Amino acid sequence: MFRKTLILATVLFGTAFAAETATIGAVNFATCVTESKSGKKEQENLEVMRKQMGALVEKTEKELKEIAGKFEDTEFLDSLSPKGEEELKLKHQTLEEDLARYQNQYYQLMQQAQYQLIQKLGSQIAKASEAVANDKKLDYVLNKEACFFGKQQLDVTQDVIAEMDKQFELQAKEKTETAEKKAG
Numbered sequence: 442m443f444r445k446t447l448i449l450a451t452v453l454f455g456t457a458f459a460a461e462t463a464t465i466g467a468v469n470f471a472t473c474v475t476e477s478k479s480g481k482k483e484q485e486n487l488e489v490m491r492k493q494m495g496a497l498v499e500k501t502e503k504e505l506k507e508i509a510g511k512f513e514d515t516e517f518l519d520s521l522s523p524k525g526e527e528e529l530k531l532k533h534q535t536l537e538e539d540l541a542r543y544q545n546q547y548y549q550l551m552q553q554a555q556y557q558l559i560q561k562l563g564s565q566i567a568k569a570s571e572a573v574a575n576d577k578k579l580d581y582v583l584n585k586e587a588c589f590f591g592k593q594q595l596d597v598t599q600d601v602i603a604e605m606d607k608q609f610e611l612q613a614k615e616k617t618e619t620a621e622k623k624a625g
Contacts, residue, residue: 465595466570466597467585467597476602478606491551495547498543505537
């Protein structure tokens with residue numbers, strides 16, 4: 442946050458003292474993530490990963506509940522030998538440890554994946570912003586979220602999304618052509 446503020450202050454003070462008036466555009470990072478084709482694709486990938494890890498956690502939780510239910514069933518416990526009861530306790534403990542490990546891995550993996558998503562899309566937004574800035578002859582394209590106020594006419598978010606979508610389509614076409622060459 443400090444870095445964004447420092448950059449913003451440098452840009453604002455630098456433009457205030459410039460001999461010419463700088464032209465500025467603003468882009469809404471979150472909107473680019475949620476509305477661009479690449480952002481939607483990355484979110485889909487993240488959701489698939491979340492569901493896969495969530496299923497593993499849910500399966501382990503279900504097994505743990507089943508065993509816990511057996512411990513509450515006195516008739517079942519009475520039917521077990523001391524060795525069988527010990528094995529059931531050991532299985533319960535192992536499942537608790539597995540569940541804790543899976544949950545920890547799940548949270549770490551999701552945080553890492555979200556970080557990578559932000560990094561990847563941040564790079565794409567920066568590249569698309571540069572193309573839009575060149576096209577519209579802008580000196581700066583700022584992250585709208587770092588500004589307290591900006592006139593609506595400065596917003597170039599939809600232009601950046603269009604550029605991101607264009608790049609997404611080009612990359613998809615290149616991947617298809619490469620796959621076809623390898624297959625053929």
